Amino acid sequence: GQQVMQIPQYQHVQEGEDFTTYCNSSTTLSNIQWYKQRPGGHPVFLIQLVKSGEVKKQKRLTFQFGEAKKNSSLHITATQTTDVGTYFCAAGGTSYGKLTFGQGTILTVHP
Amino acid sequence: DTGVSQNPRHKITKRGQNVTFRCDPISEHNRLYWYRQTLGQGPEFLTYFQNEAQLEKSRLLSDRFSAERPKGSFSTLEIQRTEQGDSAMYLCASSIHPPGLPGEQYFGPGTRLTVT
Numbered sequence: 001g002q003q004v005m006q007i008p009q010y011q012h013v014q015e016g017e018d019f020t021t022y023c024n025s026s027t028t029l030s031n032i033q034w035y036k037q038r039p040g041g042h043p044v045f046l047i048q049l050v051k052s053g054e055v056k057k058q059k060r061l062t063f064q065f066g067e068a069k070k071n072s073s074l075h076i077t078a079t080q081t082t083d084v085g086t087y088f089c090a091a092g093g094t095s096y097g098k099l100t101f102g103q104g105t106i107l108t109v110h111p
Numbered sequence: 112d113t114g115v116s117q118n119p120r121h122k123i124t125k126r127g128q129n130v131t132f133r134c135d136p137i138s139e140h141n142r143l144y145w146y147r148q149t150l151g152q153g154p155e156f157l158t159y160f161q162n163e164a165q166l167e168k169s170r171l172l173s174d175r176f177s178a179e180r181p182k183g184s185f186s187t188l189e190i191q192r193t194e195q196g197d198s199a200m201y202l203c204a205s206s207i208h209p210p211g212l213p214g215e216q217y218f219g220p221g222t223r224l225t226v227t
Contacts, residue, residue, distance in 0.1 A: 006153075033215065042202060043154060045215035088153050092214060097167060098144065099216060101153030 002027060004091050006102030014110050019076040021105035023089035031092040032072045033099065034063060038085040046074075048092070079109045113137060115219035117203050123225045124193055131189045132222045136205030143186050144204040144216060145178055154202055160186060161208060193226045200224075 004025045013019055023032065031050045035043035047056055049065035049072060056063045062075045072089055086106045090099040116135045124130050136143045142161050146154035157176065158168040162183040175193075180186040190197055200223050204216040 031214070042218040042220050044218070048214060090153070097142075098156040098159055098169075099146075099154070100156065101146075103151075104153050 002091055002100045004029075004032075004089055004100055004102040006089055006105055008105055009103060010106050010108070012108045012110065013079050015081060016078050019079050019083070019107055021074050021087050021089075021107075023072045023074075023102050025070050025091060028069045029072075029091045030069075032065060033090045033092055034072075034074055035088045035090060035101075036085050037088065037104070041085075043088060046087075076107075079107070081109050081111055083107060084109050115203055115205050115217050117201075117219040117222050119222060120220060121223050121225075123227065126193060126195060126226055128193055129189065129191045130193060130224065131187050132201055132203075132224075133185060133187050134203030134205075134219060135185045136203070137217055138184075140205035140207050140217070141183070142206045142208045143180055144206070145186070145188050146202040146204065148200045148202055148221070149198075157188070190224075193224075195226045198224055198226045 004023055006023045011019055033048045034046040036046055037043045047063050052069050053067045054065040060077045064073045076083055086104040088104045089102045118133045122130055144159040145157040147157055148154045156169050157172055158178050160180040163180055175191045178188045200221040202221045203219045206216045
């Protein structure tokens with residue numbers, strides 16, 4: 001079945017430093033979604049990427065979808081303590097059915 | 112609150128007992144999903160419904176697990192003869208299909224199951 005690998009598993013940064021997490025698949029993805037899960041919380045949708053080479057920005061967050069639609073990344077500029085949590089990529093099916101989640105990257109931000 | 116709700120929030124049960132969880136999706140959402148999440152892992156797909164129809168079920172799901180959505184609104188997930196390996200957070204999500212972009216899923220707070 002479809003699998004997505006996400007790295008790194010953990011990232012510790014000082015407040016103000018940048019952060020990037022990467023998501024890779026061996027197969028071409030129809031779309032990819034990114035979710036954030038705060039400690040003790042549930043996944044919350046951040047964004048969806050559909051087009052090859054797509055780049056989307058949300059304030060300090062930049063999301064990219066690879067040209068081959070096999071990889072994606074999330075970059076946070078100048079992290080803040082409110083960015084703490086686990087960031088998941090999730091591969092969506094062609095009919096927007098199930099999501100296949102990566103293992104997640106746990107971000108810790110030290111003030 | 113018009114978000115996805117799940118009950119109970121916590122369930123402790125003894126091995127071998129049956130448990131049932133309930134999920135109430137956002138009212139206008141026709142799709143409902145069940146996922147399972149263990150510590151340090153991403154949510155793992157279990158099954159999903161469109162209205163009353165169960166459209167897909169994970170091959171990882173043993174026959175001890177069954178889910179229903181009888182009237183296309185709320186859903187129940189039952190686990191029979193629970194095992195310690197069933198201990199996890201059970202997450203429910205809902206969405207609209209076909210979606211306008213994006214096709215996001217809205218997650219509930221989850222039911223944490225502990226099997227002793």
